[in-house]
Amino acid sequence: MKTGLPVAETAETLRHVGRLAREHRGQLTWTVVLYACASAAGLGAPWLLGMLIDKVTAGDGGVDSIAFAVAGFVVAQSVFAGLSHFVSGRFGETIMARMREDFVKRALALPLKTVERAGTGDLMTRSSRDVSQLGRVLRYAAPESLVHLVSLVFIMVALVLVSPILAVVALAVTVPVLWGPVRWYLRRARPAYLAESATYSEINEELAATVDGARTIEALRLAHDRISRGDRRIAASYRAERRTLFLRNVLMPSLDFGVTLPVAAVLLTGGLMYGADMISLGMVTAAVLYANQAGEPMFMLLALLDELQTGEASMGRIIGVGPTRDEETAGRSTAPRHGPAVRAERVRYAYTDGHDVLHDVDLTVTRGERLAIVGPSGAGKSTLGRLIAGIDNPGHGSITLNGRAVADLTLDELRDEVLLVTQEHHVFIGTVRDNLALADPSADDARITAALAAVDAADWVAELPDGLDTRVGSGERSLEPSQAQQIALARLVLADPKVLVLDEATSLLDPRAARHLERHLAAVLAGRTVIAIAHRLHTAHDADRIAVVQAGRIAELGPHDDLVAADGHYAHLWRSWQG
Structure with missing residues (x-):
């Protein structure tokens, strides 16, 4: 079930805005000062026009000088307004760049289990639509709101001075x-805009799943079903859009009436x-x-509430991605390592409540040991590997790495302790060197070449047109x-983790090449704790011990020769493999 990524509460969003404002206080100060000057210059013309009327009524002179002063204030307002828009634009772009960088860092820090449960559609929507909406607010709505707020305050002060x-x-x-x-609007706007954004995440999730499985959909003639699912998502988004449109349709007429009535009341009084x-x-x-002049900033300020609510919802979705500052620092410890490399005690786990995949699993792996986990498909082997690697947390029981609970480790600490390698691999756009340096940015060409040699890849990489510089x-x-x-x-050779979990990591190689590669890896990873989940039993044959998983339980545990002699589950698997 897709649960969606977290959304930051309003209080956390405001704290984040406060931190950004403090970090860029210089630009913010200049923006406020210039807007204040523009607003102050705009107050001179009404005041002087009032003086002009009184002088004309009284028959006094000095009309020309007042007219020139009015023109001077208009020019000054234009100059300050232009400068303030320029400075606020730079300020908005600076904040936007910072938000994009923070979003990328937060997204990369997400645990894999969070992304899997949320779905890629939600992350895609936040990195595209939400970032775009927030950018529009930071560039236009936020500066304009500041302009109108300052203008409104100055105008009301001027009105008080007049009468x-x-x-x-x-x-x-x-x-x-x-x-x-x-x-009424503010109570309903944030939930409505969050719901609207969530529907876009669902649309993107459906679209990504359809594109990813296009060949399967075509082969099984599921196009009509996928189109129907997409139509339902779009219909839900349409209803959410209508909800926010209804909120705007209630707010805007009220604003029109609210800014027109004061002018009539001031004129009559x-x-x-x-x-x-x-x-x-x-x-x-x-x-x-002044009352009429106050109408425009008041109307625009309240009208921009809609944009600001959209931006606040988008910012909440953006900064909700990734750990909070407390979570980033939680669990950090300088305590020395003790205990076995891996210990699982009474571990139970269920993907769906009430349907356990693992049942009271107890397992201890000593440091430097090579353990193979075998068993039939669906027995729970990969699930156990994911729990050891910290991808998921046990529903009951505990798993420790070198004496520390996996659940208490920060993401950086977890990656230092354990690494999971599956049969699903990704090649990033860039050079071969770039793809390998992801594991250790400090690695030089000599270490990279040695890592390639360890996995029998040095020869074919050397034959590429540009070697390590070949773009892939x-x-x-x-x-x-x-x-x-x-x-x-x-x-993984470059990452050099303390505990390595291999889940069918050589499944895409032919059996002879896989066997050759595993022997190379065994030599390179000597002294490391290796847990190999395998269907090819030659992997189990080479291990120090073998754990046989049946129906979510460890049915047998021991060296290869002992398990064959016991004539149990493993012995039957081995004979079938040999046959």
Whole structure:
């Protein structure tokens, strides 16, 4: 069952925003200062127009100087606005670059079990749609919101200076009208946008599964079924989109009414005050202009709530990927290693609740021992290997590596202790050297060549057009599955883990080549603890001990000769293999 990747809570999102702001306080300060200057310059024109009306009404001179001053304020506002947009754009791009880098680091730090349970669609959506939405918010919505917020504060201060009574009237009319709709919207927006983004993850998951299994779908004539599944996902996304659209359709008309009504109220109240000789005509004009001027930033600020809610949901999905800071530092210990290399005690595990795959498994592997795990398909061999490698945690019982519980190890510590190599291998786009240096970036060409020689790959790599500099991977030179498997095994030689779990790691090689390679690996990995899960029993024959797994339990455990002599499960498997 796909559970989806975690989503950061609002509090964690705000803390992350605070950390980014502190780290880039210089750019943020300049952005705020320039926006404040632009907003302050925009306040001069209404004030001067009010003075102009009063002077014209009184028959005083000085009209030309006021007109020039109005023009000066307009030009100054334009200059400061241009500079502030430039600085805020750079600030947004800087933060966006930082967020992309953090996302990649978090994604690469994800445990394999988390990715498998969530599905690749969710990760694809977060790395594409959510990053894109957050980028739009950081580049435009966030700076614009800052502009309008600063402008609104300055305008309200100016309105108070013109007439405190009219300022109170504007607020008394605006707040009750907008409070209810905005509060109603904010309660529903984040869950709605998270649900909307989740539907895109499901669409991408269906699409990725369909593309990955295209040949199987075509062979079994499942195209109609896959199209129907895709249609259902799209229909769910359509319903989620309509939900967020409904929220916007309720909010926007309320905003229109909320920013228009104060202008009418200020004009009406100002007219009554002017009739009662409580205020001049110029002051009424300035107050009405400020009330009208406040309408645009107020409307835009509240309208941008929609964009900001989208961005907050996207940021929550982005920073929700990967461990939190507490999780990153949890489990770190300088305690000396003690105990056996691997110990499993009363381990049970179920992929589905109530259906255990492993039942009270007890197993101890000493340091430097080579253990083979054999048994029929579906017996639980690979599951046990995944638990030892820390890919999954036992549902009951415990597994320790050198005396420390696997569940308590950080991801970096776990990778230092144990490495799982399966029959599924990936060749990354880049050179052969790049593919191998992933295991140890400090490895020089001599070590890389030695690792290739250890897995019988040095000769064919040397024959490539550019040797180690030959580009391989998607769109580049294709490697045979057996060659890709050798590249993966060479990586493990460079990684040099303390415990190595091999799950059919040589299955793509022909039996003779696999036998030859395993002998080479045995020499290279001498002194390392190796747990080999195998169907080819020559692997078991060479091991120090053999564990026979039957129906999720270890039915037999011992050296090859002892198990053959016992004439049990392993002896029957061996005779079948020999026959």
